[in-house]
Amino acid sequence: MHPAPPVIAFTTLSGLGFGLLFFLGLGLPAVTGWVAFIFYAIAYALAVGGLLASTLHLGRPERAWKAFSQWRSSWLSREGCCAVVALLTMGLYAIGAIFLETHWPFLGALGAALSIATVFTTSMIYAQLRTVPRWNMIPLTPALFLTLSLAGGALLAGQESKATGLLVLAGLTLLAYWHQGDRAFDTSGTTIASATGLGTRGQVRAFEPPHTGTNYLLREFVHQLGRKHAARLRVIGFVLAIVLPLLCLALPVGGLALKHALAGLAVLSHIIGVACTRWLFFAEAEHVVGLYYGKR
Amino acid sequence: MTDLPTETTRKMGLVIDLDTCVGCHACVISCKGWNTENYGAPLSDQDAYGADPSGTFLNRVHSYEVQPEACGTDPAHAAQLIHFPKSCLHCEDAPCVTVCPTGASYKRVEDGIVLVNESDCIGCGLCAWSCPYGARELDLAAGVMKKCTLCVDRIYNENLPEEDRVPACVRTCPAGARHFGDLGDPTSDVSQLVAERGGMDLMPEQGTKPVNKYLPPRPKDTLAAQGMEQGAGDIDLLAPLLAPVTEEAGGFLGWLDRALDKLPGGQS
Numbered sequence: 304m305h306p307a308p309p310v311i312a313f314t315t316l317s318g319l320g321f322g323l324l325f326f327l328g329l330g331l332p333a334v335t336g337w338v339a340f341i342f343y344a345i346a347y348a349l350a351v352g353g354l355l356a357s358t359l360h361l362g363r364p365e366r367a368w369k370a371f372s373q374w375r376s377s378w379l380s381r382e383g384c385c386a387v388v389a390l391l392t393m394g395l396y397a398i399g400a401i402f403l404e405t406h407w408p409f410l411g412a413l414g415a416a417l418s419i420a421t422v423f424t425t426s427m428i429y430a431q432l433r434t435v436p437r438w439n440m441i442p443l444t445p446a447l448f449l450t451l452s453l454a455g456g457a458l459l460a461g462q463e464s465k466a467t468g469l470l471v472l473a474g475l476t477l478l479a480y481w482h483q484g485d486r487a488f489d490t491s492g493t494t495i496a497s498a499t500g501l502g503t504r505g506q507v508r509a510f511e512p513p514h515t516g517t518n519y520l521l522r523e524f525v526h527q528l529g530r531k532h533a534a535r536l537r538v539i540g541f542v543l544a545i546v547l548p549l550l551c552l553a554l555p556v557g558g559l560a561l562k563h564a565l566a567g568l569a570v571l572s573h574i575i576g577v578a579c580t581r582w583l584f585f586a587e588a589e590h591v592v593g594l595y596y597g598k599r
Numbered sequence: 600m601t602d603l604p605t606e607t608t609r610k611m612g613l614v615i616d617l618d619t620c621v622g623c624h625a626c627v628i629s630c631k632g633w634n635t636e637n638y639g640a641p642l643s644d645q646d647a648y649g650a651d652p653s654g655t656f657l658n659r660v661h662s663y664e665v666q667p668e669a670c671g672t673d674p675a676h677a678a679q680l681i682h683f684p685k686s687c688l689h690c691e692d693a694p695c696v697t698v699c700p701t702g703a704s705y706k707r708v709e710d711g712i713v714l715v716n717e718s719d720c721i722g723c724g725l726c727a728w729s730c731p732y733g734a735r736e737l738d739l740a741a742g743v744m745k746k747c748t749l750c751v752d753r754i755y756n757e758n759l760p761e762e763d764r765v766p767a768c769v770r771t772c773p774a775g776a777r778h779f780g781d782l783g784d785p786t787s788d789v790s791q792l793v794a795e796r797g798g799m800d801l802m803p804e805q806g807t808k809p810v811n812k813y814l815p816p817r818p819k820d821t822l823a824a825q826g827m828e829q830g831a832g833d834i835d836l837l838a839p840l841l842a843p844v845t846e847e848a849g850g851f852l853g854w855l856d857r858a859l860d861k862l863p864g865g866q867s
C-alpha cells in the first residue's frame with residue numbers, strides 16, 4: 304500500500320492525542336488551571352491535527368462532513384463520529400478542569416472510554432480489509448494501535464510506571480504483529496491461481512499487464528519502493544518507539560530539569576519511532592490486487 | 600445507509616468467456632468511450648501524450664500464460680495464453696459498499712448493480728482498498744471514485760435501438776466473448792451458459808460472491824498430442840491444403856504449356 308504522508312500523520316498523531324486524552328479523562332494527572340490548559344492544548348493539537356491531516360488525503364475534502372452518516376455499516380464513518388463525540392465530551396471535561404478547577408469523574412471516564420474507542424475504530428478501518436492480509440489480523444492490528452496509543456498517551460501524561468509497562472506491552476505486540484504479518488499473505492489463501500481461476504490448469508504467470516504505463520491501482524496498492532529497507536526500518540522504528548523511551552524512563556537521574564529533558568526526549572523519540580513503524584505498516588502491506596499484475 | 604440489500608430482485612451481470620476472448624482491447628476502448636461521455640464525471644487521463652501517461656479505466660484486459668504441469672503421457676505440453684478482461688463483478692456481498700462512510704457507494708435492489716453516487720463521494724478511496732479485484736479507480740481530475748456501472752445508462756435507455764441496450768463492451772466485442780443478462784434467473788441464457796461451461800468465481804475465498812462469472816478456456820493444443828500418438832511427431836497442418844489440385848493444366852495455359860514442350864529443347 305502507498306504510504307501516504309497524510310494517513311501516516313493521521314494515525315500517528317491522533318493515536319497519541321487520544322491516548323493522552325484517555326489518561327487526562329481518568330484524572331492521570333488530575334491537573335487544573337494553566338497546567339491543565341497546556342495538557343489539553345497538546346492533546347487537542349495532536350488529535351485534531353491528525354484528523355485534519357487525514358482530510359488532505361481525500362479527493363473531495365469539502366464534503367468530508369458527509370462521512371458522519373454511515374456509522375451503521377462503515378468503520379471509517381464510525382471513526383469520524385466517535386472522534387467528534389470524544390472531542391466534545393473531553394472538551395466539556397477540560398472546561399471544568401481549566402476554568403472551574405473541578406473534575407467531573409463520570410464525564411472524564413466517558414471521555415476516556417470514547418477516546419480509546421476512537422483509536423479502536425481507526426484500527427478497524429484497516430483490520431476489516433480482507434484484501435490486505437497483513438492488516439486483516441484481528442485482534443493483532445487493533446491491539447497494535449491500542450497499545451501504541453496508550454503507551455504514547457502515558458508518556459505524554461507523565462505516568463512513568465504505567466508508561467513503562469505499556470511500552471513493553473506495545474513492543475511485544477509490535478513484534479507479534481511483524482511476526483504474524485510476514486506470514487499473513489501466504490496463509491490468506493489468495494493467490495494468482497484463485498485470482499484468475501486458472502490455477503487448476505497449470506502454473507499461472509502474468510504475461511502482459513493491461514497497459515504499458517502505470518495506473519491508480521499500481522500506485523495505490525503495489526508499493527514496492529522502499530520495502531527493501533524494511534528490515535532496517537523495523538530496527539530503527541522499534542528502538543526509537545520502544546527501547547529509547549524505556550531507557551529514558553529507567554535512567555536514575557536526580558535533577559528535575561534533567562528528568563524533564565529525558566521525558567521530552569522519550570516523547571520525541573517515541574513519536575518519530577511510531578511514525579516510522581506506521582510508514583512500514585503501509586509500505587509493507589500487500590494488497591491482493593497486485594496478484595493480477597504478477598506483483599505483491 | 601450503505602447496508603447491502605439482503606436480496607436483489609435480479610442479478611444483472613456479465614459472463615466473460617476466456618475461451619473466445621482474443622485480447623483485442625476493443626471492450627476497453629468502447630467502455631472508456633461510452634463512460635467518459637455519459638454517467639458521471641469523465642474518465643480523465645494524466646499526461647496523455649507525455650512520457651508517463653496514465654488514466655482511469657473501468658475495464659482492463661490482462662494476459663496470463665498458463666503452463667500445464669509436465670506428466671508421463673504429456674511431457675511437454677504447450678503453454679496457453681489467456682486474455683483476461685476484468686471490470687467490476689457487481690458482487691452480492693460487496694465490501695466496497697459497506698466500507699463507504701458517506702453512502703455514496705450502493706447496491707441497487709432492483710438489479711443488483713453497484714454504483715457510486717458521485718455527488719456524495721468524498722474520494723477517501725477506502726472502497727477501492729476493499730475491492731479485491733481492482734475494479735475501482737479514483738479519478739485524479741474529478742477526485743471521485745469511478746467504477747463500472749454495467750452501462751446502467753444504456754441497458755434501460757429507450758432512446759437507443761433495442762440491440763444497443765446492452766453494456767458497451769458487450770455490444771462491441773468482436774469475438775462474442777462477453778454476455779450480459781440476469782444471473783439470478785436460472786433459465787436465462789447467461790445462467791445456462793454458466794451451467795453448461797462451468798462458469799467460475801474469481802477469488803471465491805474473499806467471500807464477495809461475485810455476480811459476474813468467467814467461463815474457463817477449453818483445452819487446446821491437442822493436435823501435437825494426437826500427432827505423437829500416431830507416431831507422426833510434428834505434423835504439418837497445412838500440407839494437405841497445399842497439394843496441387845490437378846497435375847494437368849487446361850485451357851490456354853495448358854495449350855501453351857504443351858506447345859512450348861514440343862519446341863526443340865522444351866521437354867527436359
Ligand code: SF4
Pocket residue numbers: 686687688689690693694695696713729730731732733734735746807
Ligand atoms: S468487484 Fe469490487 S467494486 Fe465491484 S462490487 Fe465487487 S468489490 Fe465492489
Ligand code: SF4
Pocket residue numbers: 698699700701702703704715719720721722723724725726727743744
Ligand atoms: S471513495 Fe467515495 S464511494 Fe469510495 S468509500 Fe470513499 S466516499 Fe465512498
Ligand code: SF4
Pocket residue numbers: 619620621622623624625626627660682684771772773774775776777
Ligand atoms: S472486446 Fe471481446 S475479445 Fe476483445 S478484449 Fe474485450 S472481451 Fe476480449
